[in-house]
Amino acid sequence: MDLIDEPEAAGNTPEFTVSELSGAVKRAIEGEFGHVRVKAEVGRVVHARSGHLYFDLKDDRNVLACTTWKGQVSQLSVIPEEGMEVVVHGRMTTFGSQSKYQLNATEVAVAGVGALMAMLDKRKKALEAEGLFAADRKQSLPFLPEVIGVVTSPTGAVIRDILHRLRDRFPRKVIVWPVAVQGKECAPQVARAIEGFNAMTPGGALPRPDLLIVARGGGSIEDLWGFNEEVVARAAASSNIPLISAVGHETDTTLIDFVSDQRAPTPSAAAEMAVPVRLDLMAGVEQMGARASRAVTDAVARRKQRVADLARVLPKPEQLTEDAKQRFDYWSEKLDAALQVRVGVGRLRLGEVAGQLRPSMLNNRIAQGRERLETRNARLVSAAVTQTQRQRSRLDALDRMRETLGYRETLKRGYAVVRGDGDVVTTAKAAKSAASLEIEFADGKMKPAGKPSPKPKPKTPPADQGSLF
Structure with missing residues (x-):
């Protein structure tokens, strides 16, 4: 009986499409x-x-x-x-x-x-495995930066502490990039600020910082969590500008502290790391200047004393020139006699040479030169005659070859040259189209009958070239 009633009960149940049932479940x-x-x-x-x-x-x-x-x-x-x-x-x-x-x-x-x-421990191990914490990646801080970029909240006490410490130690130009220092906007804004400072052009309208400080006051781990985000750590690690992290108090540690070039326990300490004390530098410069002045004075005094000591053992100037004066007087007295002797020797030598100069000697030299000249001239004439005969023989041989290879020798063997209108004709067609023909044999030229000779073209009178006079 139950098996018979079951189909009847199922027939009263409403039917749903799959989409209708799915929508009903979704709404529920x-x-x-x-x-x-x-x-x-x-x-x-x-x-x-x-x-x-x-x-x-x-x-x-x-x-x-x-x-x-x-x-x-x-x-x-x-x-x-x-x-x-x-x-x-x-x-x-x-x-x-x-x-x-x-x-x-x-x-x-x-x-x-x-x-x-x-x-945090998992992220730290992953970044450390990539080498982002390595000491050889960290840059040294500039001794005295001209411009300092600060990434922090513009309304908190942190920026006032940093500016106050910089003003007390050594005033510098500061560019503040305002960011949220906690909450979900913290990490992306801090990363964009670091990348934005690095993207600035050196020497541009807005100067590029020489040093960056990322700062925030203390707080709970949840408040500081934005500085533990991977995007912030990677932006700090890839910064080409040296970066100081000053996030939280001395006991607070975030990921940016491990990848930054220097960690400061507090924002004020970051300002102290950024610049030296101006008064200390001035005092040091004055102290080094005084030491340099004393060193120069002492060195001059010592050298003066050394010169005085050496001057006492040196001879007097008169003693240094006495020997030279004596030698000068000695040779001055001998100079006149030496000149007279030298002139006498020269006169004697001149007499000996003049005695050897005779007209007959000159005539012999001239005759010898003339003889050598005539001999050389005769050789040149003989060589020129021989060369002329050789060239003439060669020229005659070339002329005989020209005659042998010329077309006139061919005419002697029974051939003839046919010209039409003055040009050589080699085909019957060209001969028929020519106005006049001329045949050249070995013993002369003739014109065949049948075609009248063309009238000679009137010569164009030459252009007037003017008179030479």
């Missing part, structure tokens, strides 16, 4: 769970190419799928990571295409300080 879940908070551990995390974020929340028995759309991701204060314990705010919804229910997460917060420290 979204109406019942319009806003929920879930505390759990983050499981699988997927960053889709579309920009959406998919992750799982899990406990020891169940898993809840979560979705954060592309436009909502930038609003999250914490990006979930696998293994992180978090508190997620959102609303429940369904995904009818796969018959799934899921949580649309609109806010993610870390559940407790322990979870934050665990996530």
Whole structure:
């Protein structure tokens, strides 16, 4: 009986399409769970190419799928990571295409300080493994920077402390890049500020800083969490401008402290690291100037004493010139006699040479030169005659070759040259078209009968070239 009544009962149940039933379930879940908070551990995390974020929340028995759309991701204060314990705010919804229910997460917060420290330790190990904490990457700070860039809140006490310390120690130009120092906007704004200072052009309208200070006052780990974000640490590590981190109090430590070129315990200490004390420098310069002046005075005095000591053992100037004067007098007395002797020797030599110069000697030299000239001239004439005869013989041979190879020798063998209108004719067609023909034999030229001789073209009178006179 039950088997017969069951189909009748099913026939009274309303029918739904799949989409209608899926929509009803969606409305029921979204109406019942319009806003929920879930505390759990983050499981699988997927960053889709579309920009959406998919992750799982899990406990020891169940898993809840979560979705954060592309436009909502930038609003999250914490990006979930696998293994992180978090508190997620959102609303429940369904995904009818796969018959799934899921949580649309609109806010993610870390559940407790322990979870934050665990996530911080994980990030620190990852960045350290990349070598971002290495000492050889750190730059030395400039001794006296002309321009200092400060990344901090423009309304807090931090910037006033930094400016006050700089004014007391050594006034410098300061450019403040205002940023949020806590909350979800902190990390992206601090990273953009560091990158913006590095992008400035040296010597531009707004001068590029020689030193950067990233500063914030003390606070809880949640307040300082923006300086533990990876985007801030990487921006500080890639900065080409030396950077001092001054975040929190002396006991506070953030990721930016490990990648910066220098860590300051407080913002005021960062200002003290940035510049020396002007009065100390002036006192040091004055002290070094006094020492240099005393050193110069002492050195001059010592050299004066040394010169005086040497002057006492040196001979007098008159003693230095006495021997030279005596030698000068000695040779002055001998100069006249030496000149007379030299003139006498020269006169004697001239007499000996003049005695050897006779007209007969000159005549013999001239005759010998003439004889050599005539001999050389005869050789040149003989060579010219021989060369002329050789060239004439060669020219005669070439002329005989020209005659042998010329067309006149061919005419002697019975051939003839036919010309039409003055040009050589080689075909019958050309001969028929010529106005007059001329045949050249070995013994003369003749014109065949039948074609009248063309009238000679009138000669064009030459152009008047003018008179030469």
